[in-house]
Amino acid sequence: MDQSISWITVGSVEDIPRQGSRVVRTDFGDIALFRTVTDEVYALEDRCPHAGGPLSQGIVHGARVTCPLHSWVIDLASGEAVGPDEGCAGHCPVRVVDGAVQLGLAAFRPGRGGCGHG
Amino acid sequence: MSTHTNPSTPRERLVVVGNGMAGIRTLEELLAKAPDRYDITVFGAEPHPNYNRIMLSPVLAGEKTFEQIVLNGRDWYEANGIKLLTGDRVEVIDRAHRTVTAMSGLTVPYDRLLIATGSTPVIIPVPGSTLPGVVGFRDLADVDTMLEAAAKGGRAVVIGGGLLGLEAANGLKVKGMDVTVLHLMDTLMERQLDRSAGALLRHELERRGITVLTGADTAEIVGNECVSAVRLKNGQELPADLVVMAVGIRPNMALGKAAGLACGRGIQVDDAMTTSDPAILSVGECVEHRGQTYGLVAPLFEMAKVAAARLAGSSEAIYTGSVTSTKLKVTGVDVFSAGDFTGGKDCEDIVFRDAARGVYKRVVVKENRILGAVLYGDTKDGGWYFQMLKDGTEVAPVRDTLIFGQSFGGEGAANPKAAVAALPDSAEICGCNGVCKGTIVTAITEKGLSNLDEVRAHTKASASCGSCTGQVEQLLALTLGDGYAGEAKAKPMCKCTDRTHDEVRRAITALTLKSIPDVMQRLEWRTPDGCHHCRPALNYYLLCEWPGEYKDDSRSRYINERVHANIQKDGTYSVVPRMWGGLTSAKELRAIADVVDKFAIPTVKVTGGQRIDLFGVKKEDLPAVWADLNAAGMVSGHAYAKGLRTVKTCVGSEWCRFGTQDSTGLGVKLERMTWGTWTPHKVKLAVSGCPRNCAEATIKDLGVVCVDSGYELHVGGNGGMHVRACDLLVKVETEAEVLEYTGAYMQLYREEARYLERTAPWLERVGLDHIKRRLVDDAEGRAALNARFLFSQSFSQDDPWAERANGSVDRHEFAPLAQVG
Ligand code: SRM
Ligand SMILES: Cc1cc2nc3c(=O)[nH]c(=O)nc-3n(C[C@H](O)[C@H](O)[C@H](O)COP(=O)(O)OP(=O)(O)OC[C@H]3O[C@@H](n4cnc5c(N)ncnc54)[C@H](O)[C@@H]3O)c2cc1C
Ligand code: SF4
Ligand code: FES
Numbered sequence: 001m002d003q004s005i006s007w008i009t010v011g012s013v014e015d016i017p018r019q020g021s022r023v024v025r026t027d028f029g030d031i032a033l034f035r036t037v038t039d040e041v042y043a044l045e046d047r048c049p050h051a052g053g054p055l056s057q058g059i060v061h062g063a064r065v066t067c068p069l070h071s072w073v074i075d076l077a078s079g080e081a082v083g084p085d086e087g088c089a090g091h092c093p094v095r096v097v098d099g100a101v102q103l104g105l106a107a108f109r110p111g112r113g114g115c116g117h118g
Numbered sequence: 119m120s121t122h123t124n125p126s127t128p129r130e131r132l133v134v135v136g137n138g139m140a141g142i143r144t145l146e147e148l149l150a151k152a153p154d155r156y157d158i159t160v161f162g163a164e165p166h167p168n169y170n171r172i173m174l175s176p177v178l179a180g181e182k183t184f185e186q187i188v189l190n191g192r193d194w195y196e197a198n199g200i201k202l203l204t205g206d207r208v209e210v211i212d213r214a215h216r217t218v219t220a221m222s223g224l225t226v227p228y229d230r231l232l233i234a235t236g237s238t239p240v241i242i243p244v245p246g247s248t249l250p251g252v253v254g255f256r257d258l259a260d261v262d263t264m265l266e267a268a269a270k271g272g273r274a275v276v277i278g279g280g281l282l283g284l285e286a287a288n289g290l291k292v293k294g295m296d297v298t299v300l301h302l303m304d305t306l307m308e309r310q311l312d313r314s315a316g317a318l319l320r321h322e323l324e325r326r327g328i329t330v331l332t333g334a335d336t337a338e339i340v341g342n343e344c345v346s347a348v349r350l351k352n353g354q355e356l357p358a359d360l361v362v363m364a365v366g367i368r369p370n371m372a373l374g375k376a377a378g379l380a381c382g383r384g385i386q387v388d389d390a391m392t393t394s395d396p397a398i399l400s401v402g403e404c405v406e407h408r409g410q411t412y413g414l415v416a417p418l419f420e421m422a423k424v425a426a427a428r429l430a431g432s433s434e435a436i437y438t439g440s441v442t443s444t445k446l447k448v449t450g451v452d453v454f455s456a457g458d459f460t461g462g463k464d465c466e467d468i469v470f471r472d473a474a475r476g477v478y479k480r481v482v483v484k485e486n487r488i489l490g491a492v493l494y495g496d497t498k499d500g501g502w503y504f505q506m507l508k509d510g511t512e513v514a515p516v517r518d519t520l521i522f523g524q525s526f527g528g529e530g531a532a533n534p535k536a537a538v539a540a541l542p543d544s545a546e547i548c549g550c551n552g553v554c555k556g557t558i559v560t561a562i563t564e565k566g567l568s569n570l571d572e573v574r575a576h577t578k579a580s581a582s583c584g585s586c587t588g589q590v591e592q593l594l595a596l597t598l599g600d601g602y603a604g605e606a607k608a609k610p611m612c613k614c615t616d617r618t619h620d621e622v623r624r625a626i627t628a629l630t631l632k633s634i635p636d637v638m639q640r641l642e643w644r645t646p647d648g649c650h651h652c653r654p655a656l657n658y659y660l661l662c663e664w665p666g667e668y669k670d671d672s673r674s675r676y677i678n679e680r681v682h683a684n685i686q687k688d689g690t691y692s693v694v695p696r697m698w699g700g701l702t703s704a705k706e707l708r709a710i711a712d713v714v715d716k717f718a719i720p721t722v723k724v725t726g727g728q729r730i731d732l733f734g735v736k737k738e739d740l741p742a743v744w745a746d747l748n749a750a751g752m753v754s755g756h757a758y759a760k761g762l763r764t765v766k767t768c769v770g771s772e773w774c775r776f777g778t779q780d781s782t783g784l785g786v787k788l789e790r791m792t793w794g795t796w797t798p799h800k801v802k803l804a805v806s807g808c809p810r811n812c813a814e815a816t817i818k819d820l821g822v823v824c825v826d827s828g829y830e831l832h833v834g835g836n837g838g839m840h841v842r843a844c845d846l847l848v849k850v851e852t853e854a855e856v857l858e859y860t861g862a863y864m865q866l867y868r869e870e871a872r873y874l875e876r877t878a879p880w881l882e883r884v885g886l887d888h889i890k891r892r893l894v895d896d897a898e899g900r901a902a903l904n905a906r907f908l909f910s911q912s913f914s915q916d917d918p919w920a921e922r923a924n925g926s927v928d929r930h931e932f933a934p935l936a937q938v939g
């Protein structure tokens with residue numbers, strides 16, 4: 001499946017603070033790249049499924065991020081809201097090759113749920 | 119090529135280049151399979167027979183002698199008819215004529231050639247890197263150089279905090295040198311350890327007297343004839359008599375490359391360990407196999423097996439790559455790591471911490487199989503996990519007890535109450551305060567104690583780090599039987615721990631915990647790095663406890679405090695410059711107006727806190743907006759901070775016909791003293807010039823109401839969700855007293871309140887009497903609190919905007935990583 005995606009290098013893992021996030025501007029809108037405490041990298045659309053909050057500005061813990069606006073907790077791997085909240089942030093395949101972070105933008109999947117107002 | 123051995127024909131000639139671990143292991147395997155097949159010649163650049171390179175660390179530390187680590191002495195070569203040429207480096211391979219030529223000029227023909235040249239330490243090419251006194255850590259000659267230097271004492275700097283660097287550092291320390299380890303990353307052995315294990319390792323090394331500097335980037339090695347110091351990119355200079363470079367290894371492939379063999383990061387071999395020339399095989403650290411190079415012996419031994427089988431005639435043996443595991447060879451430090459422990463997509467982290475024993479274990483499981491493991495302090499199950507990892511064993515059946523290790527079962531799960539009952543009276547329960555079982559039981563019966571707090575008050579047991587709390591509760595239950603009602607459980611901080619805020623704070627002090635990973639380890643957090651509830655709280659508690667020493671963790675701050683502006687519902691930010699005591703000037707207002715025009719800021723509003731808020735600023739524009747405001751002398755108003763917000767004032771005696779004192783001036787003084795502080799929740803002050811109280815001082819965290827004879831100090835008010843009018847704390851006569859009381863009150867709040875508890879609920883919880891006792895009745899205590907406040911302020915009154923406007927702090931926060939499409 002991987003072969004069919006074209007990968008775009010957007011920077012290196014070191015550019016993203018550990019337990020933090022950086023944004024990549026794309027035609028699909030902003031994509032937030034997250035780096036966990038264990039250096040795993042994830043990519044989600046930078047819009048909370050609740051009301052469109054910028055997830056890139058949240059606190060990253062484990063493989064999750066807490067939205068800065070109303071504290072929904074979003075699973076970084078799936079984009080799904082954790083716990084009682086319902087909704088899913090858009091997500092995008094991402095991989096790390098020799099320290100370079102690459103996005104498979106063509107396979108971007110939009111999110112669902114919430115009353116996002118962008 | 120013929121592959122059958124026929125003793126009657128002349129033997130084929132096998133030449134081995136490299137008398138190290140992989141080359142000679144291949145010969146051992148070959149001799150076992152086909153003892154008579156080859157005439158063997160071995161070239162070794164080192165002047166020694168084959169030795170166990172990994173044991174150089176114990177040799178350095180004085181735990182072993184060189185003789186004890188020799189694997190095959192010269193007699194072994196003789197007995198097997200192998201011609202050994204030591205101290206003679208092979209310089210050329212002539213593939214057309216199938217010969218090798220060594221430094222001595224000796225040329226030897228081969229039918230099959232085995233290249234096992236290993237690797238060399240990477241020497242980072244900074245100025246001075248070739249000075250005498252700079253060594254790698256690879257062979258006996260390096261160890262001899264280090265031992266010579268160590269014999270003179272002095273200072274050693276080890277560059278590189280990986281496996282080799284740390285083993286070198288430990289050895290040199292044991293040999294009496296002053297040792298500093300410089301590591302570029304912020305976690306030691308970051309390729310093998312996660313942050314938690316890395317932090318534990320660091321503490322252990324520091325406990326042994328080794329200095330560890332992380333984030334340290336070497337700029338230059340200083341010295342004339344010999345090294346004298348190492349200079350870092352940040353300008354810091356570390357005196358050094360010896361510098362050990364242990365930043366990595368580079369496969370020795372030059373010989374193969376010159377001979378025209380296919381090379382990448384190493385000499386490329388296929389699954390048969392054969393190079394691009396079918397007559398030439400290669401094994402060890404010098405090879406690249408399926409894109410991988412290796413730096414540990416286990417994979418090399420697997421390669422050696424395959425190469426030997428191939429040399430012995432097999433056409434089947436293949437090497438498919440290795441999963442590796444690592445152990446650190448520093449006596450008394452148990453570290454194990456294997457596989458991929460970064461965790462991630464669909465992975466589950468199982469974490470176990472036993473602070474009392476200094477144990478940390480993390481096993482990463484994906485789809486019911488072990489993906490990786492990091493163990494610190496107790497590595498006895500490393501092999502078990504590693505085996506399951508390599509075998510892809512289903513762990514579902516043992517999933518629940520996996521983390522406790524292989525031996526977990528019936529006995530391990532003993533009943534904790536029975537265990538405490540079985541202890542003798544002399545058994546120590548509380549390690550911090552040295553309280554034994556008998557003392558606690560006696561206190562319970564003789565003093566009629568019925569709960570944990572009473573036991574703490576009377577015996578001190580469980581009053582410090584709290585790790586014995588469970589046992590003390592068992593003792594209460596055992597002693598009182600049904601008479602023990604149990605503890606009214608205070609709420610734990612969050613789901614990552616069972617401890618309450620107060621317990622955590624006590625432990626930070628009692629156990630001298632100085633970082634978030636430290637707290638999580640010692641207090642046995644259940645998650646690898648906490649959550650958005652506990653991390654900001656821990657960050658605050660540490661900042662408060664260790665002023666000037668603790669480095670703020672921006673990753674544990676809510677976005678507003680991380681970027682020093684307030685996030686709005688559309689993801690833009692608001693900017694509130696400080697207006698001291700509510701005062702402003704034409705110059706400030708003009709600068710604000712210019713900024714509004716220049717950055718097309720949509721909304722400008724006067725706040726309820728007597729200053730101006732600029733709404734709708736784009737995040738990328740923040741540094742430039744701040745730069746312009748800074749230029750007009752304005753600094754951050756901390757409208758986003760769990761810290762001092764505003765000091766509201768009224769006009770006061772300067773203009774007002776009723777004013778009794780200079781309330782505006784006093785407000786400015788209070789704001790100058792308290793701005794920049796970090797507190798459990800936000801803090802607002804106010805000063806009114808007379809009891810008409812136009813500054814609403816009596817619903818503030820601390821409000822001053824001026825009267826003819828002095829100043830009334832009111833505390834614990836709140837104008838928010840639950841309005842609470844202040845209580846009168848005291849009346850004083852001078853401004854100096856107002857300032858001292860304010861500093862002391864702020865510090866008492868900082869030290870005692872729970873994170874996100876404002877002064878009003880704090881006061882209601884501890885009682886006004888308590889606060890009066892500490893501040894009014896105890897003049898000495900008040901002065902000390904104020905002194906602590908001012909000391910912590912000496913580290914926190916730097917304008918966060920200025921640091922960010924000039925790009926020196928957190929530049930990455932304000933710019934996108936990339937733009938694509
Ligand atoms: C801007 C301002 C309203 C205004 O336009 O006047 C304001 C705006 C906000 N207030 Fe406020 N408060 C503002 C004065 C007040 C006041 C009046 C005062 O300070 O005299 C109060 C009541 C006094 C008090 O705190 O006791 C006030 C009580 C609150 C509360 C309730 C606090 C409580 O303890 O109950 C919150 C919620 C919280 O902090 O959790 C809050 C929270 C907020 C937040 C931070 C909401 C949020 O989390 O995003 C708003 C941020 C706006 C922003 O982005 O700048 N704001 N807020 C005022 C800024 C003052 C300043 O210059 O810094
Ligand atoms: C201090 C130290 C501690 C270590 N600890 C561990 C550990 O705990 N666990 C672990 O698994 N691994 C450890 N290692 C790594 C392990 O020692 C190596 O992976 C292993 O020795 C590599 O074997 P090799 O045969 O490829 O290379 P080497 O053992 O280095 O052998 C290569 C030999 O070839 C010689 N040579 C090179 N070029 C030529 C030439 N042109 N002509 C003739 N001879 C040449 C070299 O002089 C050398 O003697 C450690 C290494 C060091 C230095
Ligand atoms: S009262 Fe405060 S928190 Fe509520 S909308 Fe107004 S500014 Fe926001
Ligand atoms: S927008 Fe994310 S929680 Fe409301």
